Amino acid sequence: MKAIVIGAGLGGLLSAARLSKAGYQVDVFERLPITGGRFTNLSYKGFQLSSGAFHTLPHGPAGPLAHSLKEVGADVKIVRSDITTVRVPLKKGSQDYEKGFKDISFTDFSTLLSHKDRLKIALLIVSTRKNRPTGSSLQAWIRSQFKDEWLVKLADAFCGWSLSLKSNEVPVEEIFEIIENMYRFGGPGVPIGGCKGVIDALESVIAAHDGKIHTETEVLKIFVENGKAVGVLVGEEAYNADLVISNLGHAATACICGEVLSGEKDSGYLKILETLKPSAGIKICLAADEPLVGYSGVLLTPYAKRVNGINEVTQVDPGLAPPGKHLTMSHQYVAPENVKNLEAEIELGLQDLKEIFPNKKYEVLLTQSYHDNWPVNRAASGTDPGNETPIPGLYVVGDGAKGKGGIEVEGVALGVTATMKKILG
Amino acid sequence: MKINENCVGCGQCASFCKKGAIEVKGKARATDACIDCGICVLYCPVKAIEVLV
Numbered sequence: 001m002k003a004i005v006i007g008a009g010l011g012g013l014l015s016a017a018r019l020s021k022a023g024y025q026v027d028v029f030e031r032l033p034i035t036g037g038r039f040t041n042l043s044y045k046g047f048q049l050s051s052g053a054f055h056t057l058p059h060g061p062a063g064p065l066a067h068s069l070k071e072v073g074a075d076v077k078i079v080r081s082d083i084t085t086v087r088v089p090l091k092k093g094s095q096d097y098e099k100g101f102k103d104i105s106f107t108d109f110s111t112l113l114s115h116k117d118r119l120k121i122a123l124l125i126v127s128t129r130k131n132r133p134t135g136s137s138l139q140a141w142i143r144s145q146f147k148d149e150w151l152v153k154l155a156d157a158f159c160g161w162s163l164s165l166k167s168n169e170v171p172v173e174e175i176f177e178i179i180e181n182m183y184r185f186g187g188p189g190v191p192i193g194g195c196k197g198v199i200d201a202l203e204s205v206i207a208a209h210d211g212k213i214h215t216e217t218e219v220l221k222i223f224v225e226n227g228k229a230v231g232v233l234v235g236e237e238a239y240n241a242d243l244v245i246s247n248l249g250h251a252a253t254a255c256i257c258g259e260v261l262s263g264e265k266d267s268g269y270l271k272i273l274e275t276l277k278p279s280a281g282i283k284i285c286l287a288a289d290e291p292l293v294g295y296s297g298v299l300l301t302p303y304a305k306r307v308n309g310i311n312e313v314t315q316v317d318p319g320l321a322p323p324g325k326h327l328t329m330s331h332q333y334v335a336p337e338n339v340k341n342l343e344a345e346i347e348l349g350l351q352d353l354k355e356i357f358p359n360k361k362y363e364v365l366l367t368q369s370y371h372d373n374w375p376v377n378r379a380a381s382g383t384d385p386g387n388e389t390p391i392p393g394l395y396v397v398g399d400g401a402k403g404k405g406g407i408e409v410e411g412v413a414l415g416v417t418a419t420m421k422k423i424l425g
Numbered sequence: 426m427k428i429n430e431n432c433v434g435c436g437q438c439a440s441f442c443k444k445g446a447i448e449v450k451g452k453a454r455a456t457d458a459c460i461d462c463g464i465c466v467l468y469c470p471v472k473a474i475e476v477l478v
Contacts, residue, residue, distance in 0.1 A: 032467070032468060032470060033467050033468060034468065037470075042436070042437060042440035042441075043440060044436075044439065044440045049436075049440065051435070051437060052435075216467065342434055342450075342451030342452070343450055343451040343452075345451070346450055346451055366436050366439060366440075366449060367434070367436070367449060367450055367451075368434065368435050368436040368449065369433055369434035369435065369451055370433060370434075370435055371433050372433060372471075373431065373433065373470075373471045374433045374435050374470045374471050375433075
């Protein structure tokens with residue numbers, strides 16, 4: 001059996017590893033000279049920056065991605081990060097960090113609520129595990145239960161950091177699935193070697209099973225015969241396959257299917273594709289001699305103007321920076337209407353960092369923004385149509401087709417697992 | 426070197442530029458150090474860079 005994978009991002013390579021291990025003859029075609037998509041390292045001034053992701057697995061060594069890596073025999077060490085903390089103003093009622101701040105553990109967020117609201121949280125933690133709220137956004141649900149804006153701020157920081165969305169854009173069901181996954185798998189971890197540590201390990205698995213990865217090779221068309229995907233066009237060469245996996249997201253995949261996907265029977269699918277919105281975000285990479293955060297956990301910053309959270313990956317893997325240096329990266333959500341004002345958004349992020357790290361010395365290495373055709377996520381979490389397409393034998397994996405409740409790359413892994421279950425049984 | 430509307434500002438080009446000739450802030454911009462070698466073109470994920478000939 002032959003399988004073709006279009007795109008050597010994390011979803012594509014994970015699929016290729018699974019299929020080659022299951023005995024498929026696998027060819028991966030990647031348009032760029034490098035593999036890994038938005039989940040690999042970019043060397044810059046001696047630092048290992050990333051092409052997208054934060055050198056972080058949201059559920060660390062016990063999560064879906066770590067599980068998938070183990071399953072294919074990919075040799076990656078993933079180290080659990082310290083507990084997530086939240087930076088809050090020192091003085092109650094302050095709306096920023098200017099007059100001082102303290103860091104509290106994420107699990108202690110309710111200590112900032114009134115006594116009555118704290119009791120209510122305790123009750124909700126129990127009752128919502130059985131009866132999950134549905135039918136609204138996270139923000140609308142919070143506001144229906146509490147009058148305290150602190151919870152909305154915290155929700156925005158969390159959603160911004162982990163999904164690059166605002167809490168009013170995230171279905172409450174999706175968040176409760178994520179909370180369940182946090183109970184199940186725990187918090188984040190860092191792969192040693194960063195994102196590329198994972199990509200290199202997957203490539204070794206693919207090579208060991210005689211799979212081939214072709215870089216600088218763009219797939220121009222997906223061939224469909226008798227309604228089924230049968231191969232792809234690369235340059236002027238046709239490659240046949242029993243199975244085609246696309247790592248390009250649903251919309252871009254549909255584009256290279258051409259007129260095959262235009263009939264009345266596909267109109268429902270094509271309509272869904274029109275509703276898919278890629279999420280936008282900005283990453284600011286900082287270099288410092290002394291640690292800025294000081295621990296390996298995520299630091300959420302709900303009282304910053306734009307920055308949602310920060311992590312210092314060198315706390316886990318010092319190899320991601322030159323000796324004696326630290327690499328610290330911030331993420332901020334970008335609202336759709338602000339994508340055209342990225343420079344101003346970056347400026348606000350830089351101001352935030354000055355407030356978050358007062359009296360600390362650092363250098364801004366690089367600002368990186370993601371939107372539209374190279375976004376944070378090709379489809380906002382909880383909105384994509386899954387891994388199948390109307391064409392049998394053609395599947396979509398990657399951040400445009402994640403499983404439910406999967407944050408970022410954990411969702412990519414869940415999506416690949418679901419796809420493989422359909423293919424391999 | 427011309428950077429077109431496709432650019433999202435991901436900075437991938439800057440990391441592969443051998444001359445350190447690309448600045449990024451919401452969009453990439455070639456500085457005077459650019460020698461039009463065209464290496465960055467290959468690495469751009471959104472086909473945003475055109476080398477002027």
